[in-house]
Amino acid sequence: MTLTPPDTPPAPAAVDDGWRPLDAHPVGRTIAAFATRSFVANDPHGDRLRIRYEARAAAVPHATAAQPAELRAEVWFGPKAEGPPGHAHGGSVAAVLDEAMGLAVWLAHRAAVAAHIEVDFRNPVPLGLTGRVETTAGPADERKSSVSARLVGPDGTVYGEATGIFVLLGERHAGRFRGGGA
């Protein structure tokens, strides 16, 4: 027995666009493990920020100019992210864009830290918004990569745009960004 009337066209097959959770990728697994400790992503059930990263297999492991790395995220701004009444703090928006850019560079090239970022706040982010973060990591030279990101709402509203220069970690940084802390 079927509940579908005979003249109903079959549902279109789901299109696999290649996006997978970050930890589904070999490089992404290390990055995702890092993210469980990070300022932005360490409280996936909390009331401040909840973020879920995804990557596209074609982007792993190395980006080129022709095929930039693709990392994206879904992010929710909760009541504890407040800045202006009812809206997200600019620092929370900047932090989300900063981390997404850093992870995009890591995915595309290797671990890196922000040397310089610029953020444009295009529209106030209402608390409770679930938005999408899109990133584009450019090609790297031996020491750094440029990268950009933006935060877009479900209706296409652009809330924030950022660009950054991320310095790729190498021998000369050995020991500088070790874990630990109090």
Ligand SMILES: CCCCCCCCCCCCCCCC(=O)SCCNC(=O)CCNC(=O)[C@H](O)C(C)(C)COP(=O)(O)OP(=O)(O)OC[C@H]1O[C@@H](n2cnc3c(N)ncnc32)[C@H](O)[C@@H]1OP(=O)(O)O
């Ligand atoms: C398993 C592995 C575990 C790994 C574990 C760690 C993982 C990490 C992941 C983090 C994931 C993301 C997280 C969110 C992103 C952050 O928020 S990272 C935190 C914020 N950033 C920081 O704390 C960085 C603090 N700054 C520094 O430590 C140093 O200034 C830096 C950034 C390492 C650069 O120092 P340096 O290596 O001596 O770099 P330097 O030789 O001066 O410059 C290299 C190149 O970058 C350019 N540059 C440097 N600074 C700037 C600047 N401010 N503006 C423009 N260009 C610049 C230089 O002109 C140079 O260009 P070229 O001459 O090569 O063309």
